[in-house]
Amino acid sequence: xxxxxxxxxxxxAPGERTGAVTAFPDLPEATIARLPEYLxxxxxxxxxxxxxxxxxxxxxxxxxxxxxxxxxxxxxxxYGTRGVGYDVTLLIEQIEYVLGLDQxxxxxxxxxxxxxxxxxxxxxxxxxGFKIVALFDADASxxxxxxxxxxxxxxxxxxxxxxxxxxxxxVIATPAGAAQAVADVLVDAGVTSILNFAPCVLSxxxxxDVRKVDLAIELQILSFxxxxxxxxxxxxxxxxxxxxxxxxxxxx
Amino acid sequence: xxxxxxxxxxxxAPGERTGAVTAFPDLPEATIARLPEYLxxxxxxxxxxxxxxxxxxxxxxxxxxxxxxxxxxxxxxxYGTRGVGYDVTLLIEQIEYVLGLDQxxxxxxxxxxxxxxxxxxxxxxxxxGFKIVALFDADASxxxxxxxxxxxxxxxxxxxxxxxxxxxxxVIATPAGAAQAVADVLVDAGVTSILNFAPCVLSxxxxxDVRKVDLAIELQILSFxxxxxxxxxxxxxxxxxxxxxxxxxxxx
DNA sequence: CGCGATTTGTGCACACCTTCACAAGCGCCT
DNA sequence: AGGCGCTTGTGAAGGTGTGCACAAATCGCG
Ligand SMILES: NC(=O)c1ccc[n+]([C@@H]2O[C@H](COP(=O)([O-])OP(=O)(O)OC[C@H]3O[C@@H](n4cnc5c(N)ncnc54)[C@H](O)[C@@H]3O)[C@@H](O)[C@H]2O)c1
Ligand SMILES: NC(=O)c1ccc[n+]([C@@H]2O[C@H](COP(=O)([O-])OP(=O)(O)OC[C@H]3O[C@@H](n4cnc5c(N)ncnc54)[C@H](O)[C@@H]3O)[C@@H](O)[C@H]2O)c1
Numbered sequence: 001x002x003x004x005x006x007x008x009x010x011x012x013a014p015g016e017r018t019g020a021v022t023a024f025p026d027l028p029e030a031t032i033a034r035l036p037e038y039l040x041x042x043x044x045x046x047x048x049x050x051x052x053x054x055x056x057x058x059x060x061x062x063x064x065x066x067x068x069x070x071x072x073x074x075x076x077x078x079y080g081t082r083g084v085g086y087d088v089t090l091l092i093e094q095i096e097y098v099l100g101l102d103q104x105x106x107x108x109x110x111x112x113x114x115x116x117x118x119x120x121x122x123x124x125x126x127x128x129g130f131k132i133v134a135l136f137d138a139d140a141s142x143x144x145x146x147x148x149x150x151x152x153x154x155x156x157x158x159x160x161x162x163x164x165x166x167x168x169x170x171v172i173a174t175p176a177g178a179a180q181a182v183a184d185v186l187v188d189a190g191v192t193s194i195l196n197f198a199p200c201v202l203s204x205x206x207x208x209d210v211r212k213v214d215l216a217i218e219l220q221i222l223s224f225x226x227x228x229x230x231x232x233x234x235x236x237x238x239x240x241x242x243x244x245x246x247x248x249x250x251x252x
Numbered sequence: 253x254x255x256x257x258x259x260x261x262x263x264x265a266p267g268e269r270t271g272a273v274t275a276f277p278d279l280p281e282a283t284i285a286r287l288p289e290y291l292x293x294x295x296x297x298x299x300x301x302x303x304x305x306x307x308x309x310x311x312x313x314x315x316x317x318x319x320x321x322x323x324x325x326x327x328x329x330x331y332g333t334r335g336v337g338y339d340v341t342l343l344i345e346q347i348e349y350v351l352g353l354d355q356x357x358x359x360x361x362x363x364x365x366x367x368x369x370x371x372x373x374x375x376x377x378x379x380x381g382f383k384i385v386a387l388f389d390a391d392a393s394x395x396x397x398x399x400x401x402x403x404x405x406x407x408x409x410x411x412x413x414x415x416x417x418x419x420x421x422x423v424i425a426t427p428a429g430a431a432q433a434v435a436d437v438l439v440d441a442g443v444t445s446i447l448n449f450a451p452c453v454l455s456x457x458x459x460x461d462v463r464k465v466d467l468a469i470e471l472q473i474l475s476f477x478x479x480x481x482x483x484x485x486x487x488x489x490x491x492x493x494x495x496x497x498x499x500x501x502x503x504x
Numbered sequence: 505c506g507c508g509a510t511t512t513g514t515g516c517a518c519a520c521c522t523t524c525a526c527a528a529g530c531g532c533c534t
Numbered sequence: 535a536g537g538c539g540c541t542t543g544t545g546a547a548g549g550t551g552t553g554c555a556c557a558a559a560t561c562g563c564g
Binding site: 024032033035036037039040041061062063098099100101105107114115117118119121122124125128129130168169192193194195199200201207209211213214215216217218219220221222223224225226227228229230231232 | 276284285287288289291292293313314315350351352353357359366367369370371373374376377380381382420421444445446447451452453459461463465466467468469470471472473474475476477478479480481482483484
Binding site: 306307308319322323325326331332333334335336337338 | 539540541542543544
């Protein structure tokens, strides 16, 4: 129930990380959240024919500060070449390796309503390292339906199928009331990562990661800034004195 | 193009907070991102019949540390009662006021493909302070279609309609290639907040806020942790020695 | 072969955020 | 009225993240 950040397992054996093989990089959370953005920008640049890219160029494409980008990349030991920049192909490989995208991960989707249908039909998964291998719903009228070549199965089959298909990630797109129950089923089935679209907090064991996407929260944050902007411009003090373009990303 | 955080307009008149009217609270970004979560939890508690709630109780329902919750609430000057807790109804009102949810904000949705249809049919907007007032698409075969009582209009009408309907927030659900052009149209129409579902970076003027939701990024972050967990358990060192449940939210 | 232009990698200072721990305040019960 | 238990609000400490500014490294060219 208590909350905890991902990184570093606060009190583990110190000085143990040096193991020669599989010495897994211990990256800051903030860096991890940006790597996918860099990856996308790199793919774009690569398709545009670039062989190398400077930190300045890549950071512009990813919408971040260039010093931050360099520090992020330095964390994963990726070596650019001074005076030249980073090799696009090499950097893509490095980031994909760190993110574990070299092995295409199996994803299952639970809840095929409004949102679930859209997700099932989304091709952005496949192109970015994931494969939806199973669809589940509790509604008998949905079970059996065929979507994008996959047949919707009853949620009771989840346990069996998850093992068969080696599912690592589960996506929850059910109403909030059902989300905790679905999460429990996923956890029992050995799934250790969950992406939750239902607007609620999930309780899961320590070894399971949950990320949440909540539309209404995003809108409410925007609403706050609207409110602020309105009250600022209404004040005599002054027009918004901000500086440059701002892009607020979604991340942890 | 450069990045900038939202908050605080660094050098404004200090000690000015005491202004009686419209003294707008200058909240930390991290706090703002959590307020919607508190709000949701409060609504749940209220429906469950609670009149007051302690910081401990509310923080548990929202999935955060209780000290953090208290500090967040103290920032907005909200007064709980020592020995008792917070008045649920009052706190809801306070948070809704700060977030600017007392006035129902008009939202438009651009791009009615797969995802756009799901969003248009989502009732979670209305119940949380927003109203979708217009739908736009560039595809002639989509224009004219009726969805949830709204008719899809051509994007060229956006400028006119945005003013008529006083649209403050625009949601982009078009392919990435069209997103920047759509953003430009929205900005020209006077929209100052954008929620972007397309996987790309948008350039907008300083006074416009952009938030992004990118599914693939969320999955890739989960993938990283899967990768990490796998390599840890594979090591002789030890089983995952983590502590408690963890919940990673989406925020700025 | 050396020089200058370029770009990386990073030390440092600062700002922001989180968490603990506890004094101050409040209500209830006797 | 007084004491007691509970809960808030916050000072202080530690951690994380950010961005500037610059030394070190590399390339290309004369
Ligand atoms: N539609 C959107 O655009 C949107 C946007 C943001 C968030 N959400 C959230 O996503 C979730 C799904 O939204 P939706 O609009 O698709 O809802 P929906 O009602 O259309 O679909 C929910 C689906 O979940 C299934 N379901 C219910 N209980 C289940 C269970 N125990 N096990 C398996 N399946 C079960 C239902 O049969 C149904 O098919 C909701 O929590 C909603 O708040 C939706
Ligand atoms: N479908 C999903 O589940 C999902 C999930 C995450 C992200 N996304 C992203 O959301 C976006 C939309 O996804 P989708 O699956 O709905 O795509 P889609 O192709 O089904 O729909 C895109 C819609 O945008 C319209 N459009 C294209 N150019 C336009 C323009 N210039 N102005 C107005 N409308 C225009 C098209 O006519 C179409 O109706 C994409 O960027 C996608 O990457 C989708």
